[in-house]
Amino acid sequence: DQQVKQNSPSLSVQEGRISILNCDYTNSMFDYFLWYKKYPAEGPTFLISISSIKDKNEDGRFTVFLNKSAKHLSLHIVPSQPGDSAVYFCAATPGSNYQLIWGAGTKLIIKP
């Protein structure tokens, strides 16, 4: 049973527009959420995170929104750039054991 779900396997966005990637979770014990970016044949790199005590966190072009009642978070990228083309993973943790539970990823394609 997948506790972290990314229901869109892929997303295509025009360069310069906003990219919105979504993630849903089922475990109410999760209290910290992270987004990672992964290029082919490389390891994931950390992008941005959010604690359950917040509903928004911003870092440059990247903003993560958390809706605890809906058990939903989203990553906004504005403006989208060609280098943003990659697979984006959502991960969550209850914090107590430092282990991350991962979604299956969304492949973002930025069109020129």
Next chain:
Amino acid sequence: EADIYQTPRYLVIGTGKKITLECSQTMGHDKMYWYQQDPGMELHLIHYSYGVNSTEKGDLSSESTVSRIRTEHFPLTLESARPSHTSQYLCASSESRGVTYEQYFGPGTRLTVT
């Protein structure tokens, strides 16, 4: 800048061979992890370690074994490789300080068993 290294980057090997995937980090992190990941799928935790001489199996059943004799080194061994072991193997590390749960990843090893 995170410094975590994995070798080899790519490995093609025949069925029945013994292999060791190397992972080292220079950040002094106490926690280290091995994940298995296939295209279009989530990362699955196969082993983790919270310190020297501490190793545990993760959620995904794996025929591999690990050791943690030194803080910086966390090798993964497959005694007898099979085609079902074909996958990407990712090593990661993290620290216990503060309230961040960020894990730093190496570049991965792409293993193909023929």
